[in-house]
Amino acid sequence: MSGTPTFKRLPRAVREQQMLDAAVRVFSRHGFHAASMDEIAEVAGISKPMVYAYLGTKEELFVACLHREGTRMMEAIAGAAAPELDADERLWRGLRAFFGFVGAHRDGWAVLYRQARGSQPFAGELAAMRSRLVEVVAGMLDHALRAEGVEVSETELEVVAYALVGASESLADWLADHPEADPGKTATRMMNVAWLGAGQLLRGVTWHPPQE
Amino acid sequence: MSGTPTFKRLPRAVREQQMLDAAVRVFSRHGFHAASMDEIAEVAGISKPMVYAYLGTKEELFVACLHREGTRMMEAIAGAAAPELDADERLWRGLRAFFGFVGAHRDGWAVLYRQARGSQPFAGELAAMRSRLVEVVAGMLDHALRAEGVEVSETELEVVAYALVGASESLADWLADHPEADPGKTATRMMNVAWLGAGQLLRGVTWHPPQE
DNA sequence: GAGCATACCTACTCGTGCGTAAGGTTACGC
């Protein structure tokens, strides 16, 4: 009396992914504290003890979400920005990959950016990831600077990278709240600000993505 | 048997400020959910029912914190960036005022930026304030653009403003985590990124604050 | 088709923390 045999008794790996999907959704909506394990279990279509059996406590579950989404994002970016390209080309590809990821994983982004920040236990986890991102950007700038023969202190570089990462995160947030917005266009806008600066923009100078 | 008659029975207005101070500290440390009313009362040197009598429920208390800190910040910025100045001068003064505020009110900043973002009930409150900030920046850019005879769409403008605000917030966060850092220097660095862009910086061009 | 492991459930315990009821104490008006 049914085509689909009422989804039951799935293998562990599958259920774990379903749980993580559910957890990311619920955490992104209510935040870590306000989210309840009961709701996560319900959204996953499973009962609570299963969640504990597979993914452990609430904190461990959240860290698992953080890791999955974070890894996905870092891979998306790293895969796009090859080290042998010029600085502007690398920045552009990195930005495009980043905004593409956020556009496709809005819930994951919300967990990473809006939730992990506040609660103490995970601030470290997130800060580490963010640091890697900042270091990549700083390294990129440093590389380009050396090629240009310009000398800048290390903190100086780090701060600039921080600002760029922050601006990108902010725009990513804007993107997450505007489902109709185009990730590619958002990346272009970010590139304009980052590469040219407000001063150039005010003179009517704009940057355009290269034809492929 | 004492110079100070063991602080008791203070007028309402004073106690309310003490409570708000305590609440901002506790909220900034633990976040909204993890913070307990008992601890806030203890830090304020008062018992819990007093907090309820004066400032209402936990949510109302948090909103009160949000309002006080937010208003303080907006006033600091608005007071510094007079509309009759040139765009770069306005931006510079605004940035300096902003980073000055964060440097002096790190706890308040943590509440505004790190805590209010996640929990649903206050996302709106904060977003409204942030919107006003973005509008101010966008208006500034628009003004300068018209003077220059350049035409840009409204969303374009909003997005650029968003990126600038985001970059500033990110650096403010960095500042909050580096107590030894100088707010003025941080503002200068932000100005370099915002006004010149990475492209100019790579060519060795830098911006310096005007002598006063 | 007996046995065993794995998937899965219902129904509970227990701590924590919000919000309050009811009562004590100090200052101030008259």
Add this chain to the structure above:
DNA sequence: GCGTAACCTTACGCACGAGTAGGTATGCTC
């Protein structure tokens, strides 16, 4: 010097949600 109102307390009720105990069903192996 006495009422009264504002300030302040201790001690509790109550709900919600994390984590668990113990039991049931299903597929897989021989």
